Amino acid sequence: MPAQRDSDIAYATLQDMIVDLRLPPSTFINESALASELGLGRVPVREALARLAKDRFVTIMPRRGTAVTPLTLPDVLDIFEARETIECGVAYIAAARASEEDLAALRTLVETVDRDRESTDYEQFLLDDHAVHVRLVHIVQNVLLQDAADRLLLHSLRFWRMHWKNRPPSKDAMLSHADLLSALESRDPSRAEAAMRDHLTTSRQLVQILF
Amino acid sequence: MPAQRDSDIAYATLQDMIVDLRLPPSTFINESALASELGLGRVPVREALARLAKDRFVTIMPRRGTAVTPLTLPDVLDIFEARETIECGVAYIAAARASEEDLAALRTLVETVDRDRESTDYEQFLLDDHAVHVRLVHIVQNVLLQDAADRLLLHSLRFWRMHWKNRPPSKDAMLSHADLLSALESRDPSRAEAAMRDHLTTSRQLVQILF
DNA sequence: CGTAAACAACTGATATACAAGATGTGTTCA
DNA sequence: TGAACACATCTTGTATATCAGTTGTTTACG
Structure with missing residues (x-):
């Protein structure tokens, strides 16, 4: 899965940020804010979050928001x-x-x-x-x-x-x-x-x- | 990951179609056609494909297309x-x-x-x-x-x-x-x-x- | 006749815009 | 004073439109 698309960049960056605790467990994620912070659109960020959710690095609560999964x-x-x-x-x-x-x-x-x-x-x-x-x-x-x-x-x-x-x-x-x-x-x-x-x-x- | 969003419906449906061979290995996927066939927009279908790619059920070739992963x-x-x-x-x-x-x-x-x-x-x-x-x-x-x-x-x-x-x-x-x-x-x-x-x-x- | 380069058409990728649901707050009534 | 209901705001979810890249075809030149 080589990073060439914006979506892949967002995925790799977010995963890094979560694993190195720049985004600590339980942090709530605002898609628009994150997108402009990364200099990307909301769509590729959303795709990245969908993939990170499959890895259980983030938890998507439909219509409520997305958070970095806590660590119990x-x-x-x-x-x-x-x-x-x-x-x-x-x-x-x-x-x-x-x-x-x-x-x-x-x-x-x-x-x-x-x-x-x-x-x-x-x-x-x-x-x-x-x-x-x-x-x-x-x-x-x-x-x-x-x-x-x-x-x-x-x-x-x-x-x-x-x-x-x-x-x-x-x-x-x-x-x-x-x-x-x-x-x-x-x-x-x-x-x-x-x-x-x-x-x-x-x-x-x-x-x-x-x- | 309970299906409530269109994206989840698309994910579950596509996974079924791939596993039961309605979409055989190596089938090329046309996003627009698939979206209208499922009665959904292109965006949720894309999100579903991104997730299916993580599972290696489909293979995304950036800027070239998406295909059901072959079975060698x-x-x-x-x-x-x-x-x-x-x-x-x-x-x-x-x-x-x-x-x-x-x-x-x-x-x-x-x-x-x-x-x-x-x-x-x-x-x-x-x-x-x-x-x-x-x-x-x-x-x-x-x-x-x-x-x-x-x-x-x-x-x-x-x-x-x-x-x-x-x-x-x-x-x-x-x-x-x-x-x-x-x-x-x-x-x-x-x-x-x-x-x-x-x-x-x-x-x-x-x-x-x-x- | 073969090869290479340019163009056109198709398709994926992203941005912008719109709609719907949920939450929190403020007001009103008991 | 407390609780409940309604409204407003924020954020997610989806649709539409635009942009860019790749591929196949056609044409021209060697």
């Missing part, structure tokens, strides 16, 4: 559960399907994340961690799984930014992907799946403890 | 792979989470499917089989997984209709869900997952043999 605890648990379901399967498949280039790229990314863990710049950590997961999904080369996973990863990114904004993370809240990478490099699907499951359940538990 | 063998294999990834995880979760009402409803549906297998009305079989999978996903009560799974199930339904249209199925191509149901009723997540995996890999192999 049940929602967050759904995100984690869905990620676990899809990404564990993805890790299993990727172990068999990854090319040497994939593994090399992944190793670089994982090392970057490990450096990020030593710093206190959690924004950079989040971005690089996100990149690892996106790359992993990319390995499978299945657009349908990719669609689903990318959406979940963005929801997840939005959540962590929100979560850490007021409660900056301790160092051990920033997890490594060393086990996962090692499993992939030894082409061990079951171990890769287990590593991913461990990775996701651990981070989920870090959230649940706080609530 | 690699696409079909992606559908099966994605279904296996998601639905096996769903089956695992559902085994622990299903209520007694869920199990009762599922049992009725599975028995209906088993009756369908005795007949030659593959359309009815497809609909009831679809209903079983939809119900199973519903049990998990996770809208994100539901979004992803429902989409895949519709893609799958479209494929089977296409596939069996010219090659009507033999009786053993119509699979049962007896094993899955029995695993769910004994609350055995691993067995439920295994039953689902067996179900899906078997039907995938039935396709691959023919190509």
Whole structure:
């Protein structure tokens, strides 16, 4: 879905604004104001909102208005559960399907994340961690799984930014992907799946403890 | 996403038309003609097409036109792979989470499917089989997984209709869900997952043999 | 005779304008 | 003083019109 139409520009811009919290959860959206702010017409903005609603990034209440979807605890648990379901399967498949280039790229990314863990710049950590997961999904080369996973990863990114904004993370809240990478490099699907499951359940538990 | 706006009506109608092959794969879509045929304006139809494109039911080629997405063998294999990834995880979760009402409803549906297998009305079989999978996903009560799974199930339904249209199925191509149901009723997540995996890999192999 | 360039027609893409529904406020009556 | 009804305003939803881009065809030139 390459951005060439105004509608695609609006979609990409709005998604960015929602995920990086420039439009925080529960923000009400005024179509006309937003359109002139983006320098676009109302029609392409509307088309973009319709698509974002399918991703559940915004919630359209017919004849009442559109709002950035709020982020409740049940929602967050759904995100984690869905990620676990899809990404564990993805890790299993990727172990068999990854090319040497994939593994090399992944190793670089994982090392970057490990450096990020030593710093206190959690924004950079989040971005690089996100990149690892996106790359992993990319390995499978299945657009349908990719669609689903990318959406979940963005929801997840939005959540962590929100979560850490007021409660900056301790160092051990920033997890490594060393086990996962090692499993992939030894082409061990079951171990890769287990590593991913461990990775996701651990981070989920870090959230649940706080609530 | 309840249908009340014209845009929702257009979305639901078009999705039906695509999945039941009234609009076969690769059909080119003329917005104006379609709008007047549906008795709607062009704008809501456009919004609906934008959403259908996100589901990959139609393919928008900017400034060139919109077509119902074709159905190639690699696409079909992606559908099966994605279904296996998601639905096996769903089956695992559902085994622990299903209520007694869920199990009762599922049992009725599975028995209906088993009756369908005795007949030659593959359309009815497809609909009831679809209903079983939809119900199973519903049990998990996770809208994100539901979004992803429902989409895949519709893609799958479209494929089977296409596939069996010219090659009507033999009786053993119509699979049962007896094993899955029995695993769910004994609350055995691993067995439920295994039953689902067996179900899906078997039907995938039935396709691959023919190509 | 073949190829390339220009033109015309079609169709999608966006902007402008209009209509309808919902919400909040103000006034009036109990 | 409180509650209910009506009105006004705001915002979404839809239709119509205009603009721009792509494609296919035709014509002219090599």
